[in-house]
Each structure stands twice: as C-alpha cells, then as structure tokens.
Amino acid sequence: MPRKRDGRSPTRSQPKPARGPDDGVVGVFRRAAGGYGFVRPLGAPAGDRSTDIHVPAVAALDAASGDTVRVRLAHGRDVRRPGPSGEIVEIVTRKTTRFVGSYSEEADMGWVQIDGTGFARPVSVGDPGAKGVHPNDKVVVEMVRFPTHLRDGEGVIVEVLGKAGDVGVDTQTVIHEFGLPGPFPDVVLADARAQADRFDESIPADRRDLTDRVIVTIDPVDARDFDDAISLERVERGHWLLGVHIADVSHFVREGSPLDQEARNRGTSVYLPDRVIPMIPEIVSNNLASLQPGKVRYARTCWIEFTPEGIPVHSAVESTAIRSRRRFTYEEVDVFLGDPETPAVEMANDVRALLGRMRDLARILRARRMSRGALQLEMPEVKIDLDRDGRVSGAHVVENTESHQIIEEYMLAANEAVASALAVAGAGFLRRIHPAPDLRKLRQLTEFVSELGFEVDSLESRFELQRLLGMARGKPEEHAVHYAVLRSLTRAAYGPQEDGHYALASDCYCHFTSPIRRYPDLTVHRGLDALARGRRAPADGLVNLGAECSDLERRAEAAERELVKLKLLNFMKSRIGEEMDGVVTGVEPFGLFVQGLALPAEGLVPLDSLPDDTYRYDRASHTLSGRRPGQSFRLGDRVRVAVARVDLDRRVLDLRLVGQSRRPKAGIRDRHAGRAAKGRPSGHGGTPKPVPSKRSRRR
Structure with missing residues (x-):
C-alpha cells in the first residue's frame, strides 16, 4: 500500500502529474496480482511514488502493465489509502500486444497463462491443435482482446518456443517478452559485406598513421569486440600525452545506410548471460572495426595532454590508423600490477613500460576526480556462472580491480574531452546526463544515515555525500548506506540538455568510447566528423533520439535482469x-x-x-x-x-x-x-x- 515518505500532505516541491486533454493524468500503468494497479504520471522522478495514482480493478478497463493510459482523478480521498486514486478512461498506447506464457488445455480449449503476475487468469487461445502446441509449452501469444475484471482475454498463438525448462527456452522467452531484435535483415548483412569488400587495411592520406606507436587493448577475457586502445608517453616538461584510440565505426556505418538504420533501431548491444545480441553485424563489430592485435584498424583518436599533476591542458581528436601491439585481459594486467617484473605475463619491454606509465597516470587522475567530488559506490557485483547447457552452475564476484580502474579513468577522460570540444564548438550532440538528486530525497537520506549512527551535515553537498561513503566503507552498515545512496540518485540518460553528470562531478560529459555497442557514441563520432569538415552538427531531433536511446538501454538492462532471474x-x-x-x-x-x-x-x-x-x-x-x-x-x-x-x-x-x-x-x-x-x-x-x-x- 503506497504511503507518503513522511505521512504528510504533498508539498509544493512535489512534481505535479502530467496532464492530458480533459485534465486527465497521463502515465504508465502497472497492474498488481490482485487486479488493481497504479499509474506513474509521466515525468515523475524515478523512485518517487508519492504521485502514483491507485486504480481499482473495476476501474482499470483492459489496461496491461506498461501501457500508457489517461486517468480521471477521483474527487474524494480514500482514508484507508493515502495518495490519489482514479479510473482509467483511455488506453493511450499499448506497450505491447504480444506476451509469453505457458500453454495448457481444459474442456477441449487451449489456454495460456501469461508469465509474471500481470494477468491473474489464463487467456483463451481457441483450438488446442493450433501450431502443434502441447501442454507445458512456452508460447508467444498475440492478444486479440485484453482481459478485464469482467471477462477473460482472448489471443492467438503465433510461435511455440519449446517445452518449459528445455535448454534455451528461457532465453527465447525473454527475447520475445522484451521484443529484442532477432537476426539481421538481409539488406543489413549485404551492407556489412559490402563494407568488408572495400576494406583492405591500406591507410588513406586523410588518416594519420600511428601503426608504429606502442598501443595496447585491455578487455575482459571473453571479449570479442575491441573498441578502445591506449597509448601513453612522457613528453616535454614531464607532461603526459594520452592517446585514447576508439574504433572508427562511423567509417563503416554511414549515416542513413541500412547498417545505420538497424543500429538506431537496436540502440545498443544486449548482453544476456548466455549470448550477445549485437547492435552491428559481427562482420563489422567483431572484425572490420574491432581493434584486433597485429592488424591495421581505423580509429578515432582523442589526444589529451596532462601536466605532471594530471591537469588537462590540451586535447584534440583526429582520424588515425593503428596496429595494437598486444591484447591484454584485465586479469593479466592485475598480475603485472602485483609484480611489474613478473615473467608470468609475456610482453615486450616497451609494452611493459607502457603499462607502468598507464598505472601511474591513472592513479593521479583518479585522485583528482575524487577531489572534485565524484562518487564511488563500491557495491559488489555478483555474476552467475553457466554450464554448457546455459544453466546456472554457480556465481562469482566481479572485482573492480586496478586494471579496470585504469581503463575507466582513461575512458572518462576521453569522454569529457570530446564533450568539451563539441560544446565549445557549439555543436549539437547527445550528452550523458545525470541530474542532481531531488533535495527531498537527500534530506530523507540524511535522516536515514543519522539513525544508523553517522553524523553528517547536509547531504545536499556532494562532498558530504562522498565523506559519508568513505565513513561507511568496511563497516557493518556499508550495504545499508550504499543501497540508500543509490535509491537517492536519479537515473542517467541521454539528451542534449546541459545538465552535467552528478555522480562523476562533470559539467559536460558524453559517451564516445563504445561506438560498436552504443548508438549515442556513434552519433558523437559523426559530430566530430562534421567538425573536422568545418560544420557543426545541428541539435534538431536530439531530444527524441536521446529518449529513444535511453529507452532501448533500459530495455536491454531489464531483459538481462529478467533472464538472470529466470535462470536463478x-x-x-x-x-x-x-x-x-x-x-x-x-x-x-x-x-x-x-x-x-x-x-x-x-x-x-x-x-x-x-x-x-x-x-x-x-x-x-x-x-x-x-x-x-x-x-x-x-x-x-x-x-x-x-x-x-x-x-x-x-x-x-x-x-x-x-x-x-x-x-x-x-x-x-x-x-x-x-x-x-x-x-x-x-x-x-x-x-x-x-x-x-x-x-x-x-x-
């Protein structure tokens, strides 16, 4: 039962519900197992349920979870249920008309119980012989008539996924449930093959040849697409010259091409526990654009010059060609960091020296970032282990070791440098924005941690929030503090708004370093291409594009979580x-x-x-x-x-x-x-x- 945070009436600082025609409230509906549900008004802050509208089962029409609806607010208040209530008067848009469920038969009729708790009763699917389906099969249903509290739903089976519990059926269930993309269309694959036919590793005159530089990649042991590489030198006056070399995906994925249209529709690669659904066909993502060791590959290089103290004094971006000297795994670099002279990891002397420089500068940059108020939430990440059949065999903790932190610092530095260059030029581009937390949530967080025994000043100061995280580190209350801080923060998103990135303490930030797997990064590369040609990319359409990319990112994350849940x-x-x-x-x-x-x-x-x-x-x-x-x-x-x-x-x-x-x-x-x-x-x-x-x- 939803309650207000502190039991009081809403204050003026609380968001007002999004209004539609006829003064109805427009929002997203979530149905509970009991048939009733709640509507979250559009624009309501994530995690804040104070404006959620309770909708009784008899007033929910045939709305399903995820549908955008219009609600007419009730005039009175239910004293037994704090918060507004109302009735759904219109289904504005359906989230989906296809659902996944389990098939059964009763009284010569076929029925499908939709997975989850959104549909209390099974849906009638007519002829039990349709599609050769058998009881206990997982099926995809196209809803013909959505159920209400007075009548059952009706649908038709459009695909049989297989017997519940069989190998791979759980993955197919999630793919269909979330509408994840399937195989690439033939026209997209033809475009990718055409790019492969044209690429011969020659270096055109408009690219700077960096193939003689000492450049390496550091990635997970199971990585197949290498989209970032690093070089680092000491130059005059003891300065550092960092090169962040990012796969030049825009060279192969031309704007408006079939490859580009498909990449935009996908928005991101989806990393499921037992497979990857790539944003770009593997012939490009795992070969042509991937910065594989020993091969000439095109890159977009961001150069950043730092003082010995790690202060950036100059940056530039150019088109280059590189040849990676060595492909490292994070584990190999951690072995080196533990003993720089170790013979356990073979490498040339100049590569060994590069790793030492990378370690030293990353430590300096990390200390500077913390000094400006960046937040470091150290929540342990537990990943499931799968056997050959895709079933859970155990789990392991993913450690955020120093090798990960080295690459993180250099990616952050490049993202900031590129965002600054585009902003100074007045170009329109997709930023990665993370607004500051709601002040009311921070006050509640202050109250919560005070009850835990932490004496803090106002957590409206990022430095006080940072100090709190430091005080909790290693203490029994660490989990409580970190979970509470996470709940207080807003969710990062894409858009052209100049909101900055709160958690990173960055006023201007974008995603530039992963164009193989994120469409926003690809658009940033195109903005740099435009600047190189003397033009500024317009801001037209970026608000909608940012919203699309944010939604697709969240869909991918939700699908991964749901499949992990199913397997567990x-x-x-x-x-x-x-x-x-x-x-x-x-x-x-x-x-x-x-x-x-x-x-x-x-x-x-x-x-x-x-x-x-x-x-x-x-x-x-x-x-x-x-x-x-x-x-x-x-x-x-x-x-x-x-x-x-x-x-x-x-x-x-x-x-x-x-x-x-x-x-x-x-x-x-x-x-x-x-x-x-x-x-x-x-x-x-x-x-x-x-x-x-x-x-x-x-x-």
Missing part, C-alpha cells in the same frame, strides 16, 4: 529449504526483499512469515519495526534466509527468515564517525504506520 529461479527450484546469507535490498509494507550474497537471487520474505508481532512500516527510514525487542528490519541488514517456494510461471521466489546478523544500535559510533544525531531532523517527523504481521501480502 530454475536453479533454486530444486533447493527448497536450503539456507543462504543475504542482504535486505528493499523494505515494503508487505515484507522484505532479500538478495543472496554468494548467489544473486532476490526473493520476498513475506510479512506474514516474519516472527509474530505487529510491525510498523516507515518508508523514510526503510524499516519494518516490531513491538518486541530485536524485531526490526531495515535496508542493508544482513540476514540468513531459506528458500521457501519457487513459482517459475509467476517468477516468484519466496524466502523464509532464519536469522538476523547483529548490528550496532543507532547512536553507537566509533570515534571516526562522530556522535549520533538525536531524534529526527526538523521537518521530517511523522509517525510510522502500524502493519499487522499476519495478513495477505500485496505485491
């Missing part, structure tokens, strides 16, 4: 009763979301499965607090849980609480953190509302 659910279904350590990643009135530490499976510990008590839910402090001592749970707590139930069709994992790690009481601090704040900060009061422990849960 399949892994967990035979492990009912097994215990694991986890961290609380979400606190809601209906229970706790917990993610495993060793295996990144996230599930719900329902409220009615917690120790018997009457719990109070406080959204601002992310807590569920019982009346009995020790019966309190909050964001970031370490807990031990057991697998209670797995529902593959509804994609639900229920967990059972086994134990809770001890944590310091609020107000107990060490000498480095200072004393605890007394009480709640002024203006952030409000009594948490009691939540009975034994009740039917809502999702």
Whole structure:
C-alpha cells in the first residue's frame, strides 16, 4: 500500500502529474496480482511514488502493465489509502500486444497463462491443435482482446518456443517478452559485406598513421569486440600525452545506410548471460572495426595532454590508423600490477613500460576526480556462472580491480574531452546526463544515515555525500548506506540538455568510447566528423533520439535482469529449504526483499512469515519495526534466509527468515564517525504506520 515518505500532505516541491486533454493524468500503468494497479504520471522522478495514482480493478478497463493510459482523478480521498486514486478512461498506447506464457488445455480449449503476475487468469487461445502446441509449452501469444475484471482475454498463438525448462527456452522467452531484435535483415548483412569488400587495411592520406606507436587493448577475457586502445608517453616538461584510440565505426556505418538504420533501431548491444545480441553485424563489430592485435584498424583518436599533476591542458581528436601491439585481459594486467617484473605475463619491454606509465597516470587522475567530488559506490557485483547447457552452475564476484580502474579513468577522460570540444564548438550532440538528486530525497537520506549512527551535515553537498561513503566503507552498515545512496540518485540518460553528470562531478560529459555497442557514441563520432569538415552538427531531433536511446538501454538492462532471474529461479527450484546469507535490498509494507550474497537471487520474505508481532512500516527510514525487542528490519541488514517456494510461471521466489546478523544500535559510533544525531531532523517527523504481521501480502 503506497504511503507518503513522511505521512504528510504533498508539498509544493512535489512534481505535479502530467496532464492530458480533459485534465486527465497521463502515465504508465502497472497492474498488481490482485487486479488493481497504479499509474506513474509521466515525468515523475524515478523512485518517487508519492504521485502514483491507485486504480481499482473495476476501474482499470483492459489496461496491461506498461501501457500508457489517461486517468480521471477521483474527487474524494480514500482514508484507508493515502495518495490519489482514479479510473482509467483511455488506453493511450499499448506497450505491447504480444506476451509469453505457458500453454495448457481444459474442456477441449487451449489456454495460456501469461508469465509474471500481470494477468491473474489464463487467456483463451481457441483450438488446442493450433501450431502443434502441447501442454507445458512456452508460447508467444498475440492478444486479440485484453482481459478485464469482467471477462477473460482472448489471443492467438503465433510461435511455440519449446517445452518449459528445455535448454534455451528461457532465453527465447525473454527475447520475445522484451521484443529484442532477432537476426539481421538481409539488406543489413549485404551492407556489412559490402563494407568488408572495400576494406583492405591500406591507410588513406586523410588518416594519420600511428601503426608504429606502442598501443595496447585491455578487455575482459571473453571479449570479442575491441573498441578502445591506449597509448601513453612522457613528453616535454614531464607532461603526459594520452592517446585514447576508439574504433572508427562511423567509417563503416554511414549515416542513413541500412547498417545505420538497424543500429538506431537496436540502440545498443544486449548482453544476456548466455549470448550477445549485437547492435552491428559481427562482420563489422567483431572484425572490420574491432581493434584486433597485429592488424591495421581505423580509429578515432582523442589526444589529451596532462601536466605532471594530471591537469588537462590540451586535447584534440583526429582520424588515425593503428596496429595494437598486444591484447591484454584485465586479469593479466592485475598480475603485472602485483609484480611489474613478473615473467608470468609475456610482453615486450616497451609494452611493459607502457603499462607502468598507464598505472601511474591513472592513479593521479583518479585522485583528482575524487577531489572534485565524484562518487564511488563500491557495491559488489555478483555474476552467475553457466554450464554448457546455459544453466546456472554457480556465481562469482566481479572485482573492480586496478586494471579496470585504469581503463575507466582513461575512458572518462576521453569522454569529457570530446564533450568539451563539441560544446565549445557549439555543436549539437547527445550528452550523458545525470541530474542532481531531488533535495527531498537527500534530506530523507540524511535522516536515514543519522539513525544508523553517522553524523553528517547536509547531504545536499556532494562532498558530504562522498565523506559519508568513505565513513561507511568496511563497516557493518556499508550495504545499508550504499543501497540508500543509490535509491537517492536519479537515473542517467541521454539528451542534449546541459545538465552535467552528478555522480562523476562533470559539467559536460558524453559517451564516445563504445561506438560498436552504443548508438549515442556513434552519433558523437559523426559530430566530430562534421567538425573536422568545418560544420557543426545541428541539435534538431536530439531530444527524441536521446529518449529513444535511453529507452532501448533500459530495455536491454531489464531483459538481462529478467533472464538472470529466470535462470536463478530454475536453479533454486530444486533447493527448497536450503539456507543462504543475504542482504535486505528493499523494505515494503508487505515484507522484505532479500538478495543472496554468494548467489544473486532476490526473493520476498513475506510479512506474514516474519516472527509474530505487529510491525510498523516507515518508508523514510526503510524499516519494518516490531513491538518486541530485536524485531526490526531495515535496508542493508544482513540476514540468513531459506528458500521457501519457487513459482517459475509467476517468477516468484519466496524466502523464509532464519536469522538476523547483529548490528550496532543507532547512536553507537566509533570515534571516526562522530556522535549520533538525536531524534529526527526538523521537518521530517511523522509517525510510522502500524502493519499487522499476519495478513495477505500485496505485491
């Protein structure tokens, strides 16, 4: 049940709902398992649910989750449910008319239960013999008539994916569910082959020949497309000359060509656990444009000159041809960094010297970036391991080692330099923007960390936020602080707006370094091409293009998360009763979301499965607090849980609480953190509302 952050009425600082014709509110609908749902007004800040509009099941028409709808607000308020409510009066646009589900038969009729919790009842698909489908098959359904609370839905099966649980069916399920692209059309492949026929590794006169420079690539061990390479020299006065060499994809993907149109439609490569769906055909992305060692490849080189202290004093971008000396993996570079004289990683002396210089400058640049207020959230990333059949066999933590940080610093430096060059020239280009957090969220964050025992000044200062992250590092409260900070930040996006990048403490930033896999980077390269020809790229259409690219990026991320979830659910279904350590990643009135530490499976510990008590839910402090001592749970707590139930069709994992790690009481601090704040900060009061422990849960 949605509640306001602090139990008070909305203030003037809260966003007003987007209005449509006839004063209706236009937003995106999400249906709950109980049939009711909520509409998030367009333009509402991410993570802020205070303006969400509750829509009862009887007032939802046939809207499905993800549809854009128009809502007529109710005149009165439901005292049992804080926040606005209303009825859907129009389906503005359907998110999709195709869904994936499980087929079954009953009374000589075929039915499909759509995956997830958005459709409570199965959809009728008529003749059970259609498409040669069998019970328990995963199928794709085209919805003919969407269901309402009064009638069942009707659809037609358009594709059979295979038996649920068979190898590869989970991946096909997600591909169809999210509308991910399939094979490249013939006209696109023909364009790629034509580019291959024209490329012969000769170096034209308008490209600077850098094939004699010491240049290397550093990538993951399983990388196939190498889109960035590095050179670094010491020049006059002890200055550094950094060369960031990026694959010149725009040479092969001409604007308006079939390759370009397809790349724009895809927006990004999609990295699923068991495959990559590339933005550009492999003949270009993994060969012609890829900066493979020992081969002449075209590049767009960003030169940046730094003082010995790491202050940039000059930058320039030019078209080049390079030949990478060595392809390193991150693991190999980490071995070198541990022992620069190690014989375990073979390399020429000049390459070894280059790695040493790269290490030294990256450390300087990183220190300077931190000094200007950049945020460093060190959340452990757990990746699943798959066997040959694509099933989960385990998991591992991806360490953010120094080799990763070296490449990160140089990519950030190049992205900033290119963005600055385009901005100074007055060109229109897609920036990577990350607006500052909402002040109300920062005040709530201040309250939350004060209750954890951290004495902080206003977190409206990025330096105070940075200091908080430093204080929490290595302490039991580290997870709680980092999760809370993440929830306070806005989401990065693409657009021409001059909003800067908050987390990076950068006033002007863009994506330039990955044109093989991101369309915004490709457009930035074209902006540089225009500048080289004496023209400035116009800003026309960039707002819409940025929104498209942002949406496609989020679709790719959501598809990856969903497939990981599916694979983990399949892994967990035979492990009912097994215990694991986890961290609380979400606190809601209906229970706790917990993610495993060793295996990144996230599930719900329902409220009615917690120790018997009457719990109070406080959204601002992310807590569920019982009346009995020790019966309190909050964001970031370490807990031990057991697998209670797995529902593959509804994609639900229920967990059972086994134990809770001890944590310091609020107000107990060490000498480095200072004393605890007394009480709640002024203006952030409000009594948490009691939540009975034994009740039917809502999702």
